Each structure stands twice: as structure tokens, then as C-alpha cells.
Amino acid sequence: MTVGGPAGSSGGFDAQPGARVVITIDGPAASGKSSAAKLLAQRLGIAYVSSGLLYRGATLVALRQGIDVADEGAILALLAEQDVRLHPEAGGNRVTVDWRDVTDELHTDAVDASVSVVAKHPRVRAWVNDRLREMGGSFVIDGRDMGTSVFPGALAKFYLTADPAVRAKRRAGERSTGVEAIATELSRRDERDKRQSVPAADAVVIDTGPLTLVEVVEQVLTAVLRVLPARTVNT
Numbered sequence: 001m002t003v004g005g006p007a008g009s010s011g012g013f014d015a016q017p018g019a020r021v022v023i024t025i026d027g028p029a030a031s032g033k034s035s036a037a038k039l040l041a042q043r044l045g046i047a048y049v050s051s052g053l054l055y056r057g058a059t060l061v062a063l064r065q066g067i068d069v070a071d072e073g074a075i076l077a078l079l080a081e082q083d084v085r086l087h088p089e090a091g092g093n094r095v096t097v098d099w100r101d102v103t104d105e106l107h108t109d110a111v112d113a114s115v116s117v118v119a120k121h122p123r124v125r126a127w128v129n130d131r132l133r134e135m136g137g138s139f140v141i142d143g144r145d146m147g148t149s150v151f152p153g154a155l156a157k158f159y160l161t162a163d164p165a166v167r168a169k170r171r172a173g174e175r176s177t178g179v180e181a182i183a184t185e186l187s188r189r190d191e192r193d194k195r196q197s198v199p200a201a202d203a204v205v206i207d208t209g210p211l212t213l214v215e216v217v218e219q220v221l222t223a224v225l226r227v228l229p230a231r232t233v234n235t
């Protein structure tokens, strides 16, 4: 068993010291991508990175300042003033704003309702993508456009989908809101996100609806092991 270091180290692949491995898992909200990405990262002994948390961090700072989330220039100005950082730690990703941990404030209904408006701004997307490309080491990263735009040269790419009703039910299990309100919110978000949320031409597309998390990760892992030059996997 090999345990990889945090992002910034060369990861858990002892047969190829220094080789960087990036695996992308994209898909719509509540498709199961973050749970799958976390478990896959653990099995491979490398870091897990959530790109959505940076969009959520940008949204939180805008909401806190009472800025109109449609105002791209004002959000960019705030991001230049405040230090919003993603920390891909072993126990889960954390976000700090000026070194204060705000992670617990990133999955509220208010952030859910505004984040896809913030994520539509091209310069906010460029800000997020710059932060992600600065990260060293090996990692599994989830998002919408990781395989298409941000890491087009990733070693392996996946796109997870699920029927909207299945996704709403899953999300309802994580929030206090009822399933119908969540379904409406998800379809609004799908509509706003759809331009940046398409599978890469070379992504493996998996419908997670009929699968358990472990089954999804087994499928992903099988595909990853086919393309990994050499590997040691945590069991």
C-alpha cells in the first residue's frame, strides 16, 4: 500500500517518481462526482480537489458584501482584495477567506441559488482555472469542465450523469429543503451550467443512477488502471 502526499507532492505512484497524474471527474450537480472523486483519490493515494468549492468561495464573498452576483467586475475586484484559497487536505477540501475557514458556509441554500450565476462570468472562470492550474502534484479533480478546458491533457477523464429525479433525491438527503424545491433548483442550475458542463470527447461517461458509490468507483478505477503506467492502489 502506498499513501500519497497532499497536493504539492508527487502523489502515491512510487514506480514513476515525479510523474504527475491528473484524473478529471465532471458532471452535473448531485451526479455523485464528488463522492466518487474522493473515494477514488483515497484508493489511489493521491489528493482530491473540488473545483466547485472555489466558485462557492467566490459566491460567498460576494453575498457577504451584498454585491449583485450578476456584477462580474465587482466580484473580480473583491477577489483581488480578499485572499480566497482552496486547501485540498486529506480529510476533505477547505476554503479560507483571508485565512479564516469558511468551508461550513459554502453549501447553504443562498450559495446554491447564486453560485451558477457567479460561475457564468468568464473572468471568474479564468480566476478559478488559474488557481487550479497552479496546484502541483497528483490529484483527482471534480467539476464541470475539468476534462474539457482546464486539464485537457489529464491521464483519464470521466463524466458522471444521473436522471434529474435521482439527483434531486440524493441532494435532498444532504439539505434541509424538500425534494420538490431541490428538483426545481437543480433544473435551474443545470440550465445555467449546461454550456460549461459537457463531457470531453475522450471521457468515459457513466450513468450513476443504478449504481452504488462503490460500483461507480470500481468502474472508474478499472478504467484508470488500464491507462496508469505503473501503480500501487490503497485497498
Ligand code: DC
Residues within 6 Å of the ligand: 029, 030, 051, 052, 053, 055, 056, 115, 116, 119, 142, 143, 144, 145, 146, 189, 193, 196
Ligand atoms: O460542484 P458544485 O455543485 O459544488 O459546483 C458549484 C457550482 O459551480 C455549480 O453551479 C457549477 C459551478 N462549477 C462550474 O461551473 N465549473 C466547475 N468546474 C465547477 C463548478
